[in-house]
Amino acid sequence: MNLELFIAKRIIGNKSYKSSVSAPIIKIGIAAIAIGIIVMLVAIATGLGLQQKIRDKVVAFNGDIIIDNYDSNASDESQVPISINQDFYPEFKTVEGIKHVQGVATKFCVIRTESEFEGVIVKGVGKDYRWDYFEDFLVDGRLPNFKENLNNEILVSRYIANRLALNVDDRFQALFGDSFDRLPRQVAFEIVGIYDSGFQELDEKFVIADLRHIQRLNKWEEDQVGNFEVFVDDFSELEAKTIEVHNNSHQFLKAKSVKEKYFTIFEWIKIFDNNTYGIIAIMILVAGINMITALLVLILERTQMIGILKALGSANWSIRKVFLYNASYLIGLGLLWGNLIGLGLLFAQKYFKFFPLNPQTYYVTEAPVYISWDYIVALNVGTFIVSLLMLLIPSIIVSRISPVKAIRFD
Known part of the structure:
Protein backbone atom coordinates (compact mmCIF):
# COMPACT_ATOMS: atom_id res chain seq x y z
CA MET A 1 0.00 0.00 0.00
CA VAL A 58 2.04 28.93 -51.92
CA VAL A 59 2.31 25.25 -52.86
CA ALA A 60 -1.04 25.40 -54.70
CA PHE A 61 0.43 27.87 -57.22
CA ASN A 62 3.91 26.36 -57.52
CA GLY A 63 4.09 22.78 -56.25
CA ASP A 64 6.53 21.71 -53.53
CA ILE A 65 9.44 21.48 -55.97
CA ILE A 66 9.86 23.27 -59.31
CA ILE A 67 11.90 21.63 -62.10
CA ASP A 68 13.07 24.21 -64.63
CA ASN A 69 15.78 24.97 -67.17
CA TYR A 70 19.09 26.38 -65.97
CA ASP A 71 18.85 29.18 -68.50
CA SER A 72 15.38 30.34 -67.43
CA ASN A 73 15.26 33.90 -66.11
CA ALA A 74 13.87 35.02 -62.76
CA SER A 75 10.52 36.19 -64.17
CA ASP A 76 7.21 34.37 -63.76
CA GLU A 77 6.97 33.83 -67.53
CA SER A 78 8.12 30.56 -69.10
CA GLN A 79 10.89 31.25 -71.59
CA VAL A 80 12.61 28.03 -72.67
CA PRO A 81 10.45 24.94 -73.27
CA ILE A 82 11.14 21.54 -71.71
CA SER A 83 10.16 18.27 -73.31
CA ILE A 84 7.77 16.11 -71.29
CA ASN A 85 9.74 13.06 -72.43
CA GLN A 86 11.58 12.81 -69.12
CA ASP A 87 12.32 9.75 -66.99
CA PHE A 88 10.45 11.35 -64.07
CA TYR A 89 7.27 12.16 -65.99
CA PRO A 90 4.42 11.34 -65.50
CA GLU A 91 5.63 9.35 -62.44
CA PHE A 92 8.80 10.01 -60.46
CA LYS A 93 9.67 6.37 -59.84
CA THR A 94 13.33 6.91 -58.94
CA VAL A 95 12.54 9.00 -55.83
CA GLU A 96 10.30 7.78 -53.03
CA GLY A 97 7.82 10.13 -51.41
CA ILE A 98 6.76 11.89 -54.64
CA LYS A 99 2.99 11.80 -55.07
CA HIS A 100 2.49 13.80 -58.28
CA VAL A 101 4.27 15.53 -61.17
CA GLN A 102 2.54 17.96 -63.55
CA GLY A 103 3.68 20.06 -66.49
CA VAL A 104 2.69 23.74 -66.68
CA ALA A 105 3.65 26.95 -68.48
CA THR A 106 3.10 30.64 -67.80
CA LYS A 107 2.81 33.71 -70.01
CA PHE A 108 2.18 37.39 -69.32
CA CYS A 109 -0.90 39.04 -70.80
CA VAL A 110 -3.11 42.09 -70.43
CA ILE A 111 -6.81 41.52 -69.75
CA ARG A 112 -8.89 44.13 -71.55
CA THR A 113 -12.51 44.97 -70.94
CA GLU A 114 -14.62 47.84 -72.26
CA SER A 115 -13.48 50.19 -69.50
CA GLU A 116 -10.54 48.55 -67.67
CA PHE A 117 -7.36 46.57 -68.22
CA GLU A 118 -5.09 44.54 -65.95
CA GLY A 119 -1.75 42.77 -66.38
CA VAL A 120 -1.72 39.12 -65.20
CA ILE A 121 0.14 35.87 -65.61
CA VAL A 122 -1.79 33.13 -67.41
CA LYS A 123 -0.83 29.78 -65.98
CA GLY A 124 -1.42 27.05 -68.54
CA VAL A 125 -2.30 23.64 -67.11
CA GLY A 126 -3.09 20.35 -68.76
CA LYS A 127 -4.88 17.06 -68.21
CA ASP A 128 -2.43 16.07 -65.49
CA TYR A 129 -3.14 19.11 -63.32
CA ARG A 130 -4.30 18.46 -59.74
CA TRP A 131 -7.17 20.74 -58.75
CA ASP A 132 -7.22 19.70 -55.07
CA TYR A 133 -6.20 23.09 -53.69
CA PHE A 134 -8.36 25.14 -56.05
CA GLU A 135 -11.42 23.10 -55.13
CA ASP A 136 -11.06 24.63 -51.66
CA PHE A 137 -10.39 28.10 -53.10
CA LEU A 138 -13.40 28.10 -55.47
CA VAL A 139 -16.01 30.69 -54.44
CA ASP A 140 -18.18 30.90 -57.57
CA GLY A 141 -18.81 28.84 -60.68
CA ARG A 142 -16.83 25.67 -61.41
CA LEU A 143 -13.32 24.54 -62.24
CA PRO A 144 -12.26 24.54 -65.92
CA ASN A 145 -12.21 21.28 -67.86
CA PHE A 146 -9.07 20.85 -69.95
CA LYS A 147 -9.29 17.09 -70.51
CA GLU A 148 -11.09 17.33 -73.86
CA ASN A 149 -10.43 19.56 -76.87
CA LEU A 150 -8.84 22.99 -76.55
CA ASN A 151 -11.31 25.47 -75.07
CA ASN A 152 -11.34 29.05 -73.84
CA GLU A 153 -12.44 28.37 -70.25
CA ILE A 154 -10.51 30.28 -67.59
CA LEU A 155 -10.38 30.52 -63.80
CA VAL A 156 -9.74 34.00 -62.37
CA SER A 157 -9.29 35.24 -58.81
CA ARG A 158 -11.93 37.25 -56.99
CA TYR A 159 -9.37 40.06 -56.66
CA ILE A 160 -9.03 40.37 -60.45
CA ALA A 161 -12.76 39.86 -61.04
CA ASN A 162 -13.59 42.70 -58.64
CA ARG A 163 -11.02 45.07 -60.17
CA LEU A 164 -12.34 44.45 -63.69
CA ALA A 165 -16.04 44.07 -62.71
CA LEU A 166 -16.17 40.55 -64.13
CA ASN A 167 -18.44 37.66 -63.19
CA VAL A 168 -18.88 34.00 -64.06
CA ASP A 169 -19.90 33.52 -67.75
CA ASP A 170 -18.39 36.88 -68.73
CA ARG A 171 -15.97 37.02 -71.66
CA PHE A 172 -12.88 39.17 -72.07
CA GLN A 173 -9.99 39.68 -74.47
CA ALA A 174 -6.46 38.82 -73.38
CA LEU A 175 -3.58 40.47 -75.25
CA PHE A 176 -0.31 38.51 -75.44
CA GLY A 177 3.00 39.94 -76.56
CA ASP A 178 4.63 37.94 -79.31
CA SER A 179 8.34 37.94 -80.03
CA PHE A 180 7.66 36.63 -83.53
CA ASP A 181 5.12 39.26 -84.58
CA ARG A 182 5.00 42.92 -83.80
CA LEU A 183 1.31 43.11 -83.00
CA PRO A 184 0.00 41.46 -79.82
CA ARG A 185 -2.08 38.34 -80.22
CA GLN A 186 -5.61 38.18 -78.82
CA VAL A 187 -7.41 35.30 -77.16
CA ALA A 188 -11.03 35.49 -76.02
CA PHE A 189 -11.57 33.73 -72.68
CA GLU A 190 -14.78 32.82 -70.87
CA ILE A 191 -14.82 32.88 -67.06
CA VAL A 192 -16.21 29.60 -65.70
CA GLY A 193 -15.02 29.98 -62.11
CA ILE A 194 -13.75 32.48 -59.56
CA TYR A 195 -11.31 31.50 -56.82
CA ASP A 196 -10.08 33.23 -53.69
CA SER A 197 -7.00 31.81 -51.96
CA GLY A 198 -6.79 34.76 -49.56
CA PHE A 199 -3.15 35.24 -50.63
CA GLN A 200 -3.39 38.56 -52.45
CA GLU A 201 0.23 38.47 -53.63
CA LEU A 202 -0.68 35.45 -55.76
CA ASP A 203 -4.36 36.15 -56.42
CA GLU A 204 -3.56 39.46 -58.09
CA LYS A 205 -1.13 37.73 -60.41
CA PHE A 206 -2.46 34.36 -61.66
CA VAL A 207 -5.34 33.18 -63.83
CA ILE A 208 -5.62 29.51 -64.88
CA ALA A 209 -6.20 28.51 -68.53
CA ASP A 210 -5.51 25.64 -70.92
CA LEU A 211 -1.82 24.81 -71.39
CA ARG A 212 -2.38 24.44 -75.14
CA HIS A 213 -2.98 28.18 -75.44
CA ILE A 214 0.51 28.88 -74.10
CA GLN A 215 2.02 26.24 -76.39
CA ARG A 216 0.28 27.74 -79.41
CA LEU A 217 1.19 31.32 -78.54
CA ASN A 218 4.85 30.40 -77.94
CA LYS A 219 4.93 28.17 -81.05
CA TRP A 220 5.90 25.17 -78.92
CA GLU A 221 5.22 21.54 -79.68
CA GLU A 222 2.46 19.61 -77.92
CA ASP A 223 5.05 17.75 -75.82
CA GLN A 224 6.71 20.91 -74.46
CA VAL A 225 6.00 22.71 -71.19
CA GLY A 226 7.53 25.62 -69.28
CA ASN A 227 8.39 23.71 -66.12
CA PHE A 228 7.33 20.81 -63.92
CA GLU A 229 5.68 21.04 -60.51
CA VAL A 230 6.43 18.21 -58.11
CA PHE A 231 4.37 17.40 -55.00
CA VAL A 232 5.86 15.47 -52.08
CA ASP A 233 4.13 13.30 -49.48
CA ASP A 234 5.88 14.83 -46.46
CA PHE A 235 6.64 18.56 -46.52
CA SER A 236 9.04 18.19 -43.58
CA GLU A 237 11.37 16.27 -45.92
CA LEU A 238 11.27 18.95 -48.63
CA GLU A 239 14.95 19.88 -48.56
CA ALA A 240 16.11 16.26 -48.82
CA LYS A 241 13.57 15.48 -51.55
CA THR A 242 14.60 18.55 -53.54
CA ILE A 243 18.19 17.31 -53.63
CA GLU A 244 17.05 13.82 -54.66
CA VAL A 245 14.79 15.22 -57.39
CA HIS A 246 17.63 17.40 -58.70
CA ASN A 247 20.05 14.45 -58.77
CA ASN A 248 17.53 12.28 -60.60
CA SER A 249 16.60 14.87 -63.24
CA HIS A 250 18.26 15.66 -66.56
CA GLN A 251 21.65 17.36 -66.29
CA PHE A 252 20.30 20.48 -68.00
CA LEU A 253 17.41 20.81 -65.55
CA LYS A 254 17.47 22.22 -62.03
CA ALA A 255 15.17 21.52 -59.09
CA LYS A 256 14.23 24.28 -56.65
CA SER A 257 12.01 24.01 -53.59
CA VAL A 258 9.11 26.37 -53.01
CA LYS A 259 10.94 27.54 -49.89
CA GLU A 260 13.78 28.83 -52.06
CA LYS A 261 11.44 30.59 -54.45
CA TYR A 262 9.47 32.28 -51.66
CA PHE A 263 12.29 32.55 -49.15
CA THR A 264 11.02 35.69 -47.39
CA ILE A 265 7.54 34.26 -46.82
Whole structure:
Protein backbone atom coordinates (compact mmCIF):
# COMPACT_ATOMS: atom_id res chain seq x y z
CA MET A 1 0.00 0.00 0.00
CA ASN A 2 1.27 3.48 -0.90
CA LEU A 3 1.05 5.35 2.42
CA GLU A 4 1.94 8.75 0.92
CA LEU A 5 -0.78 8.48 -1.73
CA PHE A 6 -3.29 7.34 0.89
CA ILE A 7 -2.56 10.39 3.10
CA ALA A 8 -2.72 12.72 0.08
CA LYS A 9 -6.14 11.33 -0.87
CA ARG A 10 -7.42 11.82 2.67
CA ILE A 11 -6.22 15.43 2.64
CA ILE A 12 -7.89 16.10 -0.72
CA GLY A 13 -11.12 14.40 0.34
CA ASN A 14 -11.32 16.25 3.64
CA LYS A 15 -14.15 18.81 3.71
CA SER A 16 -12.07 21.22 5.73
CA TYR A 17 -9.50 21.17 2.89
CA LYS A 18 -11.97 22.91 0.58
CA SER A 19 -12.80 25.62 3.13
CA SER A 20 -9.32 26.12 4.58
CA VAL A 21 -7.19 29.24 4.47
CA SER A 22 -5.30 27.82 1.49
CA ALA A 23 -8.47 27.19 -0.58
CA PRO A 24 -8.41 30.54 -2.47
CA ILE A 25 -4.68 30.20 -3.19
CA ILE A 26 -5.21 26.65 -4.42
CA LYS A 27 -7.99 27.83 -6.73
CA ILE A 28 -5.67 30.52 -8.09
CA GLY A 29 -3.00 27.86 -8.73
CA ILE A 30 -5.50 25.64 -10.56
CA ALA A 31 -6.72 28.65 -12.57
CA ALA A 32 -3.13 29.54 -13.49
CA ILE A 33 -2.53 26.03 -14.84
CA ALA A 34 -5.84 26.11 -16.73
CA ILE A 35 -5.21 29.56 -18.25
CA GLY A 36 -1.66 28.56 -19.12
CA ILE A 37 -2.72 25.43 -21.00
CA ILE A 38 -5.48 27.38 -22.79
CA VAL A 39 -3.04 30.05 -23.99
CA MET A 40 -0.45 27.43 -25.02
CA LEU A 41 -3.02 25.36 -26.94
CA VAL A 42 -4.31 28.43 -28.77
CA ALA A 43 -0.77 29.65 -29.54
CA ILE A 44 0.36 26.30 -30.94
CA ALA A 45 -2.87 25.55 -32.84
CA THR A 46 -3.08 28.97 -34.48
CA GLY A 47 0.68 29.16 -35.13
CA LEU A 48 0.77 25.77 -36.84
CA GLY A 49 -2.54 26.46 -38.56
CA LEU A 50 -1.30 29.74 -40.01
CA GLN A 51 1.96 28.16 -41.16
CA GLN A 52 0.13 25.28 -42.82
CA LYS A 53 -2.45 27.51 -44.52
CA ILE A 54 0.17 29.89 -45.95
CA ARG A 55 2.34 26.97 -47.03
CA ASP A 56 -0.59 25.24 -48.76
CA LYS A 57 -1.49 28.39 -50.65
CA VAL A 58 2.04 28.93 -51.92
CA VAL A 59 2.31 25.25 -52.86
CA ALA A 60 -1.04 25.40 -54.70
CA PHE A 61 0.43 27.87 -57.22
CA ASN A 62 3.91 26.36 -57.52
CA GLY A 63 4.09 22.78 -56.25
CA ASP A 64 6.53 21.71 -53.53
CA ILE A 65 9.44 21.48 -55.97
CA ILE A 66 9.86 23.27 -59.31
CA ILE A 67 11.90 21.63 -62.10
CA ASP A 68 13.07 24.21 -64.63
CA ASN A 69 15.78 24.97 -67.17
CA TYR A 70 19.09 26.38 -65.97
CA ASP A 71 18.85 29.18 -68.50
CA SER A 72 15.38 30.34 -67.43
CA ASN A 73 15.26 33.90 -66.11
CA ALA A 74 13.87 35.02 -62.76
CA SER A 75 10.52 36.19 -64.17
CA ASP A 76 7.21 34.37 -63.76
CA GLU A 77 6.97 33.83 -67.53
CA SER A 78 8.12 30.56 -69.10
CA GLN A 79 10.89 31.25 -71.59
CA VAL A 80 12.61 28.03 -72.67
CA PRO A 81 10.45 24.94 -73.27
CA ILE A 82 11.14 21.54 -71.71
CA SER A 83 10.16 18.27 -73.31
CA ILE A 84 7.77 16.11 -71.29
CA ASN A 85 9.74 13.06 -72.43
CA GLN A 86 11.58 12.81 -69.12
CA ASP A 87 12.32 9.75 -66.99
CA PHE A 88 10.45 11.35 -64.07
CA TYR A 89 7.27 12.16 -65.99
CA PRO A 90 4.42 11.34 -65.50
CA GLU A 91 5.63 9.35 -62.44
CA PHE A 92 8.80 10.01 -60.46
CA LYS A 93 9.67 6.37 -59.84
CA THR A 94 13.33 6.91 -58.94
CA VAL A 95 12.54 9.00 -55.83
CA GLU A 96 10.30 7.78 -53.03
CA GLY A 97 7.82 10.13 -51.41
CA ILE A 98 6.76 11.89 -54.64
CA LYS A 99 2.99 11.80 -55.07
CA HIS A 100 2.49 13.80 -58.28
CA VAL A 101 4.27 15.53 -61.17
CA GLN A 102 2.54 17.96 -63.55
CA GLY A 103 3.68 20.06 -66.49
CA VAL A 104 2.69 23.74 -66.68
CA ALA A 105 3.65 26.95 -68.48
CA THR A 106 3.10 30.64 -67.80
CA LYS A 107 2.81 33.71 -70.01
CA PHE A 108 2.18 37.39 -69.32
CA CYS A 109 -0.90 39.04 -70.80
CA VAL A 110 -3.11 42.09 -70.43
CA ILE A 111 -6.81 41.52 -69.75
CA ARG A 112 -8.89 44.13 -71.55
CA THR A 113 -12.51 44.97 -70.94
CA GLU A 114 -14.62 47.84 -72.26
CA SER A 115 -13.48 50.19 -69.50
CA GLU A 116 -10.54 48.55 -67.67
CA PHE A 117 -7.36 46.57 -68.22
CA GLU A 118 -5.09 44.54 -65.95
CA GLY A 119 -1.75 42.77 -66.38
CA VAL A 120 -1.72 39.12 -65.20
CA ILE A 121 0.14 35.87 -65.61
CA VAL A 122 -1.79 33.13 -67.41
CA LYS A 123 -0.83 29.78 -65.98
CA GLY A 124 -1.42 27.05 -68.54
CA VAL A 125 -2.30 23.64 -67.11
CA GLY A 126 -3.09 20.35 -68.76
CA LYS A 127 -4.88 17.06 -68.21
CA ASP A 128 -2.43 16.07 -65.49
CA TYR A 129 -3.14 19.11 -63.32
CA ARG A 130 -4.30 18.46 -59.74
CA TRP A 131 -7.17 20.74 -58.75
CA ASP A 132 -7.22 19.70 -55.07
CA TYR A 133 -6.20 23.09 -53.69
CA PHE A 134 -8.36 25.14 -56.05
CA GLU A 135 -11.42 23.10 -55.13
CA ASP A 136 -11.06 24.63 -51.66
CA PHE A 137 -10.39 28.10 -53.10
CA LEU A 138 -13.40 28.10 -55.47
CA VAL A 139 -16.01 30.69 -54.44
CA ASP A 140 -18.18 30.90 -57.57
CA GLY A 141 -18.81 28.84 -60.68
CA ARG A 142 -16.83 25.67 -61.41
CA LEU A 143 -13.32 24.54 -62.24
CA PRO A 144 -12.26 24.54 -65.92
CA ASN A 145 -12.21 21.28 -67.86
CA PHE A 146 -9.07 20.85 -69.95
CA LYS A 147 -9.29 17.09 -70.51
CA GLU A 148 -11.09 17.33 -73.86
CA ASN A 149 -10.43 19.56 -76.87
CA LEU A 150 -8.84 22.99 -76.55
CA ASN A 151 -11.31 25.47 -75.07
CA ASN A 152 -11.34 29.05 -73.84
CA GLU A 153 -12.44 28.37 -70.25
CA ILE A 154 -10.51 30.28 -67.59
CA LEU A 155 -10.38 30.52 -63.80
CA VAL A 156 -9.74 34.00 -62.37
CA SER A 157 -9.29 35.24 -58.81
CA ARG A 158 -11.93 37.25 -56.99
CA TYR A 159 -9.37 40.06 -56.66
CA ILE A 160 -9.03 40.37 -60.45
CA ALA A 161 -12.76 39.86 -61.04
CA ASN A 162 -13.59 42.70 -58.64
CA ARG A 163 -11.02 45.07 -60.17
CA LEU A 164 -12.34 44.45 -63.69
CA ALA A 165 -16.04 44.07 -62.71
CA LEU A 166 -16.17 40.55 -64.13
CA ASN A 167 -18.44 37.66 -63.19
CA VAL A 168 -18.88 34.00 -64.06
CA ASP A 169 -19.90 33.52 -67.75
CA ASP A 170 -18.39 36.88 -68.73
CA ARG A 171 -15.97 37.02 -71.66
CA PHE A 172 -12.88 39.17 -72.07
CA GLN A 173 -9.99 39.68 -74.47
CA ALA A 174 -6.46 38.82 -73.38
CA LEU A 175 -3.58 40.47 -75.25
CA PHE A 176 -0.31 38.51 -75.44
CA GLY A 177 3.00 39.94 -76.56
CA ASP A 178 4.63 37.94 -79.31
CA SER A 179 8.34 37.94 -80.03
CA PHE A 180 7.66 36.63 -83.53
CA ASP A 181 5.12 39.26 -84.58
CA ARG A 182 5.00 42.92 -83.80
CA LEU A 183 1.31 43.11 -83.00
CA PRO A 184 0.00 41.46 -79.82
CA ARG A 185 -2.08 38.34 -80.22
CA GLN A 186 -5.61 38.18 -78.82
CA VAL A 187 -7.41 35.30 -77.16
CA ALA A 188 -11.03 35.49 -76.02
CA PHE A 189 -11.57 33.73 -72.68
CA GLU A 190 -14.78 32.82 -70.87
CA ILE A 191 -14.82 32.88 -67.06
CA VAL A 192 -16.21 29.60 -65.70
CA GLY A 193 -15.02 29.98 -62.11
CA ILE A 194 -13.75 32.48 -59.56
CA TYR A 195 -11.31 31.50 -56.82
CA ASP A 196 -10.08 33.23 -53.69
CA SER A 197 -7.00 31.81 -51.96
CA GLY A 198 -6.79 34.76 -49.56
CA PHE A 199 -3.15 35.24 -50.63
CA GLN A 200 -3.39 38.56 -52.45
CA GLU A 201 0.23 38.47 -53.63
CA LEU A 202 -0.68 35.45 -55.76
CA ASP A 203 -4.36 36.15 -56.42
CA GLU A 204 -3.56 39.46 -58.09
CA LYS A 205 -1.13 37.73 -60.41
CA PHE A 206 -2.46 34.36 -61.66
CA VAL A 207 -5.34 33.18 -63.83
CA ILE A 208 -5.62 29.51 -64.88
CA ALA A 209 -6.20 28.51 -68.53
CA ASP A 210 -5.51 25.64 -70.92
CA LEU A 211 -1.82 24.81 -71.39
CA ARG A 212 -2.38 24.44 -75.14
CA HIS A 213 -2.98 28.18 -75.44
CA ILE A 214 0.51 28.88 -74.10
CA GLN A 215 2.02 26.24 -76.39
CA ARG A 216 0.28 27.74 -79.41
CA LEU A 217 1.19 31.32 -78.54
CA ASN A 218 4.85 30.40 -77.94
CA LYS A 219 4.93 28.17 -81.05
CA TRP A 220 5.90 25.17 -78.92
CA GLU A 221 5.22 21.54 -79.68
CA GLU A 222 2.46 19.61 -77.92
CA ASP A 223 5.05 17.75 -75.82
CA GLN A 224 6.71 20.91 -74.46
CA VAL A 225 6.00 22.71 -71.19
CA GLY A 226 7.53 25.62 -69.28
CA ASN A 227 8.39 23.71 -66.12
CA PHE A 228 7.33 20.81 -63.92
CA GLU A 229 5.68 21.04 -60.51
CA VAL A 230 6.43 18.21 -58.11
CA PHE A 231 4.37 17.40 -55.00
CA VAL A 232 5.86 15.47 -52.08
CA ASP A 233 4.13 13.30 -49.48
CA ASP A 234 5.88 14.83 -46.46
CA PHE A 235 6.64 18.56 -46.52
CA SER A 236 9.04 18.19 -43.58
CA GLU A 237 11.37 16.27 -45.92
CA LEU A 238 11.27 18.95 -48.63
CA GLU A 239 14.95 19.88 -48.56
CA ALA A 240 16.11 16.26 -48.82
CA LYS A 241 13.57 15.48 -51.55
CA THR A 242 14.60 18.55 -53.54
CA ILE A 243 18.19 17.31 -53.63
CA GLU A 244 17.05 13.82 -54.66
CA VAL A 245 14.79 15.22 -57.39
CA HIS A 246 17.63 17.40 -58.70
CA ASN A 247 20.05 14.45 -58.77
CA ASN A 248 17.53 12.28 -60.60
CA SER A 249 16.60 14.87 -63.24
CA HIS A 250 18.26 15.66 -66.56
CA GLN A 251 21.65 17.36 -66.29
CA PHE A 252 20.30 20.48 -68.00
CA LEU A 253 17.41 20.81 -65.55
CA LYS A 254 17.47 22.22 -62.03
CA ALA A 255 15.17 21.52 -59.09
CA LYS A 256 14.23 24.28 -56.65
CA SER A 257 12.01 24.01 -53.59
CA VAL A 258 9.11 26.37 -53.01
CA LYS A 259 10.94 27.54 -49.89
CA GLU A 260 13.78 28.83 -52.06
CA LYS A 261 11.44 30.59 -54.45
CA TYR A 262 9.47 32.28 -51.66
CA PHE A 263 12.29 32.55 -49.15
CA THR A 264 11.02 35.69 -47.39
CA ILE A 265 7.54 34.26 -46.82
CA PHE A 266 8.83 31.02 -45.29
CA GLU A 267 11.34 32.91 -43.15
CA TRP A 268 8.51 35.10 -41.93
CA ILE A 269 6.31 32.18 -40.87
CA LYS A 270 9.28 30.67 -39.01
CA ILE A 271 9.00 33.57 -36.59
CA PHE A 272 5.74 32.05 -35.36
CA ASP A 273 7.75 29.16 -33.88
CA ASN A 274 9.86 31.52 -31.79
CA ASN A 275 6.75 33.34 -30.58
CA THR A 276 5.09 30.05 -29.68
CA TYR A 277 8.14 28.83 -27.74
CA GLY A 278 8.25 32.12 -25.86
CA ILE A 279 4.56 31.90 -24.93
CA ILE A 280 4.97 28.31 -23.73
CA ALA A 281 7.96 29.21 -21.56
CA ILE A 282 6.19 32.21 -20.00
CA MET A 283 2.94 30.31 -19.33
CA ILE A 284 4.71 27.35 -17.72
CA LEU A 285 6.80 29.71 -15.60
CA VAL A 286 3.75 31.68 -14.41
CA ALA A 287 1.75 28.52 -13.72
CA GLY A 288 4.73 26.97 -11.92
CA ILE A 289 5.20 30.00 -9.68
CA ASN A 290 1.52 29.94 -8.74
CA MET A 291 1.73 26.23 -7.94
CA ILE A 292 4.86 26.83 -5.83
CA THR A 293 2.92 29.40 -3.81
CA ALA A 294 0.01 27.00 -3.38
CA LEU A 295 2.34 24.19 -2.28
CA LEU A 296 4.12 26.37 0.28
CA VAL A 297 0.79 27.42 1.77
CA LEU A 298 -0.32 23.77 1.91
CA ILE A 299 2.88 22.79 3.70
CA LEU A 300 2.66 25.63 6.23
CA GLU A 301 -1.00 24.87 6.82
CA ARG A 302 -0.14 21.23 7.59
CA THR A 303 2.87 21.92 9.81
CA GLN A 304 1.37 20.02 12.76
CA MET A 305 0.65 16.99 10.60
CA ILE A 306 4.23 17.05 9.31
CA GLY A 307 5.53 17.16 12.89
CA ILE A 308 3.39 14.16 13.88
CA LEU A 309 4.50 12.14 10.85
CA LYS A 310 8.15 12.91 11.63
CA ALA A 311 7.64 11.93 15.26
CA LEU A 312 6.22 8.61 14.06
CA GLY A 313 9.38 8.02 12.03
CA SER A 314 8.42 9.19 8.54
CA ALA A 315 11.36 10.30 6.39
CA ASN A 316 11.49 13.79 4.87
CA TRP A 317 11.18 12.40 1.32
CA SER A 318 8.12 10.38 2.31
CA ILE A 319 6.38 13.50 3.65
CA ARG A 320 7.44 15.51 0.60
CA LYS A 321 5.81 12.87 -1.60
CA VAL A 322 2.51 13.44 0.21
CA PHE A 323 2.49 17.08 -0.85
CA LEU A 324 3.79 16.30 -4.33
CA TYR A 325 0.89 13.86 -4.81
CA ASN A 326 -1.41 16.62 -3.61
CA ALA A 327 0.15 19.09 -6.04
CA SER A 328 -0.12 16.53 -8.88
CA TYR A 329 -3.86 16.38 -8.26
CA LEU A 330 -4.11 20.18 -8.47
CA ILE A 331 -2.01 20.29 -11.65
CA GLY A 332 -4.14 17.55 -13.20
CA LEU A 333 -7.31 19.45 -12.30
CA GLY A 334 -5.93 22.60 -13.92
CA LEU A 335 -4.95 20.66 -17.05
CA LEU A 336 -8.41 19.09 -17.25
CA TRP A 337 -10.23 22.43 -17.17
CA GLY A 338 -7.65 24.04 -19.43
CA ASN A 339 -8.02 21.35 -22.07
CA LEU A 340 -11.81 21.42 -21.95
CA ILE A 341 -11.95 25.20 -22.42
CA GLY A 342 -8.96 25.44 -24.79
CA LEU A 343 -10.06 22.66 -27.13
CA GLY A 344 -13.61 23.97 -27.01
CA LEU A 345 -12.40 27.36 -28.25
CA LEU A 346 -10.24 25.77 -30.95
CA PHE A 347 -13.02 23.55 -32.31
CA ALA A 348 -15.43 26.51 -32.23
CA GLN A 349 -12.97 28.58 -34.30
CA LYS A 350 -12.30 25.70 -36.67
CA TYR A 351 -15.95 25.10 -37.53
CA PHE A 352 -17.58 28.50 -36.94
CA LYS A 353 -14.66 30.88 -37.71
CA PHE A 354 -15.43 33.50 -35.05
CA PHE A 355 -12.12 35.39 -35.36
CA PRO A 356 -11.38 36.98 -38.78
CA LEU A 357 -7.94 38.20 -39.88
CA ASN A 358 -6.78 40.78 -42.40
CA PRO A 359 -5.66 38.78 -45.49
CA GLN A 360 -3.35 41.61 -46.59
CA THR A 361 -1.31 41.08 -43.41
CA TYR A 362 -1.73 37.39 -42.59
CA TYR A 363 -2.64 35.93 -46.04
CA VAL A 364 -5.76 34.29 -44.52
CA THR A 365 -9.28 35.56 -43.91
CA GLU A 366 -9.75 33.94 -40.49
CA ALA A 367 -7.53 32.60 -37.73
CA PRO A 368 -6.76 29.01 -38.84
CA VAL A 369 -6.31 26.26 -36.27
CA TYR A 370 -4.44 22.98 -36.58
CA ILE A 371 -5.55 20.37 -34.04
CA SER A 372 -3.42 17.27 -33.53
CA TRP A 373 -3.33 14.87 -30.60
CA ASP A 374 0.46 14.70 -30.93
CA TYR A 375 1.15 18.21 -29.68
CA ILE A 376 -1.83 18.17 -27.29
CA VAL A 377 -0.53 15.10 -25.46
CA ALA A 378 3.08 16.36 -25.57
CA LEU A 379 2.03 19.77 -24.21
CA ASN A 380 0.04 18.28 -21.34
CA VAL A 381 2.71 15.76 -20.38
CA GLY A 382 5.44 18.38 -20.65
CA THR A 383 3.51 20.93 -18.56
CA PHE A 384 2.76 18.32 -15.90
CA ILE A 385 6.36 17.15 -15.64
CA VAL A 386 7.92 20.64 -15.67
CA SER A 387 5.44 21.95 -13.09
CA LEU A 388 6.07 18.96 -10.83
CA LEU A 389 9.84 19.34 -11.14
CA MET A 390 9.53 23.01 -10.19
CA LEU A 391 7.75 21.90 -6.99
CA LEU A 392 10.60 19.65 -5.85
CA ILE A 393 12.67 22.59 -4.59
CA PRO A 394 9.98 24.29 -2.44
CA SER A 395 9.00 20.90 -1.00
CA ILE A 396 12.43 20.84 0.69
CA ILE A 397 10.91 23.12 3.34
CA VAL A 398 9.45 19.93 4.83
CA SER A 399 12.93 18.88 5.98
CA ARG A 400 13.35 22.17 7.85
CA ILE A 401 10.28 21.66 10.02
CA SER A 402 11.17 20.46 13.51
CA PRO A 403 8.71 17.92 14.99
CA VAL A 404 9.22 19.38 18.49
CA LYS A 405 8.17 22.89 17.41
CA ALA A 406 5.54 21.69 14.98
CA ILE A 407 3.52 19.55 17.40
CA ARG A 408 1.37 21.75 19.58
CA PHE A 409 -1.35 20.67 21.98
CA ASP A 410 -4.15 23.04 22.85
